[in-house]
Amino acid sequence: MSETIDAAVKSLNEKLEGNEFNGTAKFVIEGEGAVMVDNAGARAGDDEADVTLTADAETFHAIMTNDLDPTAAFMTGKLSVDGDMGMAMQLGSALS
Numbered sequence: 104m105s106e107t108i109d110a111a112v113k114s115l116n117e118k119l120e121g122n123e124f125n126g127t128a129k130f131v132i133e134g135e136g137a138v139m140v141d142n143a144g145a146r147a148g149d150d151e152a153d154v155t156l157t158a159d160a161e162t163f164h165a166i167m168t169n170d171l172d173p174t175a176a177f178m179t180g181k182l183s184v185d186g187d188m189g190m191a192m193q194l195g196s197a198l199s
Contacts, residue, residue, distance in 0.1 A: 107135040111145070130156050
């Protein structure tokens with residue numbers, strides 16, 4: 104597992120602590136791997152999900168550090184979403 108994926112799992116778990124997310128999401132970090140998010144938290148993995156969000160490592164890092172709003176990343180094409188858009192919005196709210 105890459106350091107980027109390890110850091111992503113840690114960051115997502117910190118952001119999701121105390122927030123409820125009912126579904127499954129997958130963050131694909133281009134060139135690094137994937138992180139699964141569900142009601143149990145975040146973990147490295149590449150399973151089926153309700154929604155898949157794909158971005159490069161720089162964009163993902165900017166979202167995790169609140170330097171880039173997930174909606175803005177999507178609107179500018181830096182973040183692609185495949186699957187349940189409502190689930191993506193729920194996850195974006197949980198991460199804010």
